[in-house]
Amino acid sequence: MLRIALAKGRLQEEFLKLIYGDSxxxxxxxxxxxxDEVRNWEIILPKATDVAKYLQMGMADVGIVGKDVLEEExxxxxxxxxxxxxxxxxxxxxxxxxQKKITDGIRVATKYPKVAQRIFKEKGIHARIIYLQGSVELxxxxxxxxxxxxxxxxxxxxxxxxxxxxxxxxxxxxxxALGNNIxxxxxxxxxxxxxEINIKINKN
Ligand SMILES: Nc1ncnc2c1ncn2[C@@H]1O[C@H](COP(=O)(O)OP(=O)(O)OP(=O)(O)O)[C@@H](O)[C@H]1O
Ligand SMILES: O=P(O)(O)OC[C@H]1O[C@H](OP(=O)(O)OP(=O)(O)O)[C@H](O)[C@@H]1O
Numbered sequence: 001m002l003r004i005a006l007a008k009g010r011l012q013e014e015f016l017k018l019i020y021g022d023s024x025x026x027x028x029x030x031x032x033x034x035x036d037e038v039r040n041w042e043i044i045l046p047k048a049t050d051v052a053k054y055l056q057m058g059m060a061d062v063g064i065v066g067k068d069v070l071e072e073e074x075x076x077x078x079x080x081x082x083x084x085x086x087x088x089x090x091x092x093x094x095x096x097x098x099q100k101k102i103t104d105g106i107r108v109a110t111k112y113p114k115v116a117q118r119i120f121k122e123k124g125i126h127a128r129i130i131y132l133q134g135s136v137e138l139x140x141x142x143x144x145x146x147x148x149x150x151x152x153x154x155x156x157x158x159x160x161x162x163x164x165x166x167x168x169x170x171x172x173x174x175x176x177a178l179g180n181n182i183x184x185x186x187x188x189x190x191x192x193x194x195x196e197i198n199i200k201i202n203k204n
Contacts, residue, residue, distance in 0.1 A: 002189040005060035007048035014085045055179040063177040077177040081194045086174035094147035096164040109139030116149040137161040
């Protein structure tokens with residue numbers, strides 16, 4: 001049995017739709033465990049930011065989670081595959097009409113404090129990181145922060161809150177993260193999982 005920790009929410013939706021198609025019954029199911037006896041999978045659904053914990057504790061063999069979360073929570077996991085779903089971009093964004101200068105002391109609101117710290121350190125800028133759990137655009141609108149480091153997909157949230165992209169940092173996709181110490185048998189099951197995802201992506 002291969003235990004897969006699949007990030008609950010958007011990636012859960014996209015992955016399950018890809019593998020099983022669209023079913024109302026599945027969408028309405030609130031269970032956090034899904035069994036697939038044909039493929040010999042048990043899928044568990046932690047919050048995206050907790051996927052790394054389940055892998056670390058040996059409670060899952062493999063994780064499916066965004067690159068954004070892996071860069072923040074789990075850079076130490078091997079990642080043998082990335083997929084073309086869950087696609088967005090990590091960016092620095094700020095007010096559209098009153099462009100902020102990226103200089104020492106800049107206040108950066110983000111759900112990704114480690115990523116933001118690293119990005120500004122690489123630029124040689126001393127940034128003040130303000131860690132928030134969500135709705136980070138609001139921090140700029142209320143002048144709690146000068147800019148944000150966040151993911152952008154359609155750009156609608158930025159636009160509707162008076163922000164624009166200052167710099168694109170990296171592309172984000174769903175990635176596979178491998179737990180430590182998995183057996184050869186499970187490695188083969190992981191290979192089959194990667195192949196099935198890629199075949200289904202190419203068919204769509
Ligand atoms: N437009 C997008 N907004 C947020 N996440 C996206 C987007 N597009 C792709 N993703 C991917 O989906 C993941 C987030 O999924 P989701 O928003 O469902 O989880 P969450 O942030 O834990 O949920 P919530 O914000 O409801 O607490 C991200 O980590 C990212 O990899
Ligand atoms: O470019 P867009 O298509 O508008 O999507 C980007 C928005 O989606 C995400 O937020 P999410 O919906 O996960 O809510 P949160 O801010 O509360 O985490 C992200 O943090 C942006 O706010």
